Amino acid sequence: MPRFKLHCVGASGNSYKVALYLNCAGLDWEPVGVDFAGGQTQDARWRADTNTMGEVPVLELGGRRLSQSGAILMWLADTVGRFAPEGAEERFEAQRWILFDNHRFTGSFAPYRMQYSLLPQPPHPSVLAFLKPRVDGAFSIVERHLAGRAFMLGDRPTIVDFSIAGYLYYPTEETDFDLEAAYPAIHAWRERVAALPGWKPPYEMMPVGVSLNAKRRPTA
Numbered sequence: 001m002p003r004f005k006l007h008c009v010g011a012s013g014n015s016y017k018v019a020l021y022l023n024c025a026g027l028d029w030e031p032v033g034v035d036f037a038g039g040q041t042q043d044a045r046w047r048a049d050t051n052t053m054g055e056v057p058v059l060e061l062g063g064r065r066l067s068q069s070g071a072i073l074m075w076l077a078d079t080v081g082r083f084a085p086e087g088a089e090e091r092f093e094a095q096r097w098i099l100f101d102n103h104r105f106t107g108s109f110a111p112y113r114m115q116y117s118l119l120p121q122p123p124h125p126s127v128l129a130f131l132k133p134r135v136d137g138a139f140s141i142v143e144r145h146l147a148g149r150a151f152m153l154g155d156r157p158t159i160v161d162f163s164i165a166g167y168l169y170y171p172t173e174e175t176d177f178d179l180e181a182a183y184p185a186i187h188a189w190r191e192r193v194a195a196l197p198g199w200k201p202p203y204e205m206m207p208v209g210v211s212l213n214a215k216r217r218p219t220a
């Protein structure tokens with residue numbers, strides 16, 4: 001199999017979901033930095049060449065470019081075979097949770113974090129006030145689900161874990177959420193995911209790309 005290229009940004013948890021898979025599956029890959037803050041994802045040429053949706057991550061293999069982290073993870077599971085759901089029922093569960101992640105979990109937490117610490121200007125309080133209960137609602141659902149399981153689909157890690165964990169290793173100063181204190185089952189599970197061979201924290205896994213956060217993200 002040729003070397004994978006992952007077009008990504010260190011601050012992008014959606015990129016990290018795919019990077020985690022690639023590294024934990026022991027695949028040969030390299031990160032390709034995208035100048036997010038400089039507007040590269042808005043650039044017409046970049047969109048035409050790399051992703052018409054104007055987003056990272058994009059996984060490149062032998063000239064083919066795939067986007068949408070959830071679809072990429074399903075494709076990797078099918079193609080590589082590692083961390084794959086087994087059978088029709090588990091596949092359905094995997095799709096159900098990945099869609100929930102995109103719509104509700106990452107779908108509220110990523111914009112909250114972006115507003116909280118990544119944009120050059122401070123957030124309007126009403127924006128955070130709108131998003132915070134949505135984040136807590138999604139986290140509470142996953143917290144309850146994980147109370148009785150080692151991993152999202154049971155006793156072994158799958159692509160669902162990589163999808164839902166994508167934003168959970170950024171520092172508390174950046175996210176405003178102290179997961180260890182507020183969501184103990186999520187915290188214990190993210191520690192189990194972090195114990196997988198190949199795991200690295202996001203900025204170490206993807207030391208590339210100019211993020212939106214140059215002014216406001218803590219440098220530590």
Ligand SMILES: N[C@@H](CCC(=O)N[C@@H](CS)C(=O)NCC(=O)O)C(=O)O
Pocket residue numbers: 011012013014015041042054055056057067068069070102
């Ligand atoms: N559902 C998509 C979301 C991807 C996404 O939101 N990517 C962000 C970075 S984390 C992006 O590239 N946004 C481009 C922009 O806002 O211009 C996925 O899971 O891949």
